[in-house]
Amino acid sequence: MSAAIELDNVVATYRNGLFGGGSKIQALNGISLELRSGEVFAFLGPNGAGKTTTINILMGFLFPDSGTVRVMGYPPGDVRAKRQIGFLPENFAFYGYLTGEQLLRFHIRLAGPQKLPGDAVIPEMLAKVKLDGYPGLKIGKFSRGMVQRIGLAQALMHDPQLIILDEPTSGLDPVGRKEVRELILSLKAQGKTVFLSSHILSEVEQVCDRIAIVEKGSLKQMGAVKDLLNQASLIEIVVDQLPPELETDLIAQSATVTRLENCVKLTIPSEQKREVLERLWTAGCDLISLNARKSSLEDLFLQLVGEGHPE
């Protein structure tokens, strides 16, 4: 399969001050990744990790200091690439004086003659994002969720091959988030490539084939969701008692210890299972139960990025 997005050792720096003569902030520190056609890929990381910077580079809004970037086989910002891309920016901004219908018509005109779907697609798109009941309402009067929906409509109306979504569920209620999840799955079923960044890890887990976790501009982990979750799976062990000195040792080995009324629960990484069981047995602890606990993307994220971050 050909690559829809290729990033090779991309470095980006923000410079402050007049003509960029001030201090430098390293936004991306050698990011490399490849997104295959037809897959749903999520880009995760705490605030300021470099997710939006990466998306802005892919769209040609920013230029990297070094490294290679190709989008649909073209350099970022090339009109041949942009014809194949549907894009929803983070905090979609709009012309408040237009109605939803007028905004979509404006974007159809901008899409140009090669990809002109015609005005007939507008009612269909408005119905798809459930905004067909507001014909005369200016976007300036829309709620945050409605703005996000019209943003999604403009991103998808020209039937793009690659869809880049920066926080697509931002501002949506649970029903709206579910609809976006279903939309992404339907795009996947149509063979579209989706690149998204999101804070809502449970949603990413449900819809994505692969993920990349980025922190401070560097890639921390990348791979198929199920492989990464298997790697990060945990074991829950319940014993009748736990000597304090062994508890201190196990906590130092990244175990979580919870003292319950008549027993003690230990949660450990699965690869430490044999060693911990042997130590418990040697210390005279009676095993009450042992269960595998499937790790969530949130567990993996927190393991990699640390619990200090808000996401």
Added chain:
Amino acid sequence: MTIWTLALNTLNGFLRNKILILFALLFLGMLLLMLSPILLMKAMKNAGSPAQAQNMIFGLISGVMTFATAFGSFISIWAAADTVSREMKSGTILAVMARPIRRWEYLLGKYLGVQMLMVLYVALMLILSYVLAAIAGETIFSSPIVLIVYPLVRYAIYSAMSLLLVTWLHPFVAMGVTIVIGILAHAATAQGLQFLPEWMRAPLVYVLPSTNLLSEVQFLTLTRTSLKPAPIGDHLTALAYGLDYAAILFLLAAWAFRKRRLTGD
């Protein structure tokens, strides 16, 4: 098609811009204040001194038009500095530039939107001048084409300059620098910089656009209600000179914009 769509949307945005609406209301208020002296002069004309009253009426209308022209320069500078920087600040540029649009096409659409606004402004000012003259019972015997085209060419130069500077500078700074350059250009060609040594004055005269050459005043004298005879070749040379400046400044702006960061973060 794409450029036209962008230009129309830019004009659409201007017509709903609160600052611009406030400017327009202030200007309209000032013009309404002009009605009192005009009506007074009309009464004077009827009272038996028609020649003196006519001169005063045309002097007043000429003053109003000079002010309107200067105000137009300010609007063209402000509109050009504001239109792109506002989109970058608000983020509306991102969804637009995600479309198959080249950066120069976007900038040209914005620039044409500013010119459309200025066409509207000049047309309104011209109508107002004729209305003021009609209220005073006079007729302006001048060429509307000259009154329309020359200010527009000057505005095209100022807005291109502002568009170029706002690529590097904060919009307010870009506006300020453009206004200073405009004043310098006027002073340099109106022999207003005689106090400067020749080695400083000469480059300014050569580099800056000659606002005198591009002034409609060189072809008509409104106070005498007459149009100076000028061959079409003179008009074409003067306009080509002005459009050349505008085109070069716009091309420089497009060159500077091609590697501009489009996000405000």
